[in-house]
Amino acid sequence: MPVKPRGILVAGNWKMNHGVQETELFFHDLKKEYLTFMELTDSALFEENRLQVCLIPPYLVLERSKALLRDAPFHVTIAAQNAHWETKGAYTGEISGPMLREIGVTTVLIGHSERRQYFGETDQTVKRRAESLLEQGFQVILCLGETREQYESKKTAEVLSRQVQDGTPEAHHPHLVIAYEPVWAIGTGITATPAQAEEAHTLLRQLFQKRWGKESAEKVSILYGGSVVPENVDALLTSSQVDGVLVGGASLKAKTFLSLIQAGARILR
Numbered sequence: 012m013p014v015k016p017r018g019i020l021v022a023g024n025w026k027m028n029h030g031v032q033e034t035e036l037f038f039h040d041l042k043k044e045y046l047t048f049m050e051l052t053d054s055a056l057f058e059e060n061r062l063q064v065c066l067i068p069p070y071l072v073l074e075r076s077k078a079l080l081r082d083a084p085f086h087v088t089i090a091a092q093n094a095h096w097e098t099k100g101a102y103t104g105e106i107s108g109p110m111l112r113e114i115g116v117t118t119v120l121i122g123h124s125e126r127r128q129y130f131g132e133t134d135q136t137v138k139r140r141a142e143s144l145l146e147q148g149f150q151v152i153l154c155l156g157e158t159r160e161q162y163e164s165k166k167t168a169e170v171l172s173r174q175v176q177d178g179t180p181e182a183h184h185p186h187l188v189i190a191y192e193p194v195w196a197i198g199t200g201i202t203a204t205p206a207q208a209e210e211a212h213t214l215l216r217q218l219f220q221k222r223w224g225k226e227s228a229e230k231v232s233i234l235y236g237g238s239v240v241p242e243n244v245d246a247l248l249t250s251s252q253v254d255g256v257l258v259g260g261a262s263l264k265a266k267t268f269l270s271l272i273q274a275g276a277r278i279l280r
């Protein structure tokens with residue numbers, strides 16, 4: 012059995028998918044199918060926080076998702092896909108921490124590669140958002156990872172080192188989670204091999220050790236993301252360095268998402 016010192020977090024990022032109707036269907040299915048996938052004793056894994064589940068839907072259905080989960084058989088954290096570093100002001104199209112807190116959302120995804128690629132997010136803005144939200148009491152899932160070009164020109168180590176240096180908080184925070192997502196693996200069907208994921212995660216932990224010290228680096232959860240599906244999740248989660256998965260496409264259907272959660276439970280049982 013693989014050792015999971017930091018437990019397992021299964022996070023699903025819906026991106027710009029699922030409006031109100033599809034969200035209702037998703038949670039209906041999730042609740043209905045729960046026991047087809049999970050064992051009764053798995054509830055202990057959730058209660059002890061060894062297995063955690065997070066869903067990251069569009070802003071528009073955050074409240075609806077929370078309401079639909081009220082009678083769910085297990086706890087799912089509902090998180091936002093981004094939030095600004097300022098608490099209010101003239102920032103059209105942005106959402107602030109206090110707005111999210113008002114509806115009970117306390118986890119935020121920051122620095123997803125699609126934000127970096129299409130919306131000009133940089134290491135500097137990622138760091139700024141993350142530091143401000145952590146200070147405001149949020150849990151932050153901060154994404155980083157190299158592009159295909161950088162990967163092909165063997166610059167992964169250099170890029171990760173720069174992203175850690177310039178794009179992560181100066182100090183470790185217990186509510187910070189890192190998601191390593193090689194951009195060449197996102198939505199492409201090409202997954203990093205378990206060995207590649209382990210290598211990158213080990214390097215990241217070394218970089219965090221330099222930045223924050225050994226004790227903090229050992230505590231931070233590092234998720235893997237990029238074309239995770241039920242067929243490859245077990246192998247990826249086998250590494251003691253992989254503390255969970257951040258999933259896009261495979262989180263859109265309740266049954267597929269449940270089979271990823273089931274894989275997490277199987278490893279922890």
Ligand code: PGA
Pocket residue numbers: 024192196197198199200236237238239257258259260261
């Ligand atoms: P994917 O997306 O699982 O569809 O590759 C992962 C992500 O972008 O977080």
